Amino acid sequence: DEDIPGGECFNDFAKRFFGGIAKVMDKYDGKVAIVTHHRGERLIKAWIKKGCPSDGEIDKTEFCKKGEPTGSVENIKLPLKTLEDVEV
Numbered sequence: 001d002e003d004i005p006g007g008e009c010f011n012d013f014a015k016r017f018f019g020g021i022a023k024v025m026d027k028y029d030g031k032v033a034i035v036t037h038h039r040g041e042r043l044i045k046a047w048i049k050k051g052c053p054s055d056g057e058i059d060k061t062e063f064c065k066k067g068e069p070t071g072s073v074e075n076i077k078l079p080l081k082t083l084e085d086v087e088v
Helices: 010-027 038-049 080-084
Strands: none
Touching: 010 038, 010 080
């Protein structure tokens, strides 16, 4: 919950990230393309690995793994209802 110098704390980032994805997925039907940085990609995978809990908890080991190479494309299915309810 502590801000990093010149930035935001991890939980604020996670709240903003989950909220933004939920808004996009709610607005559009079907598959949605989301372009993100390494941190966003790792957050989603770590949340899925933890079982998509509504409290936004993540698998820290998964989050700290090396991410996909630049320019990678992945098909990840996200549970919209759970995503809308995430409270970090």
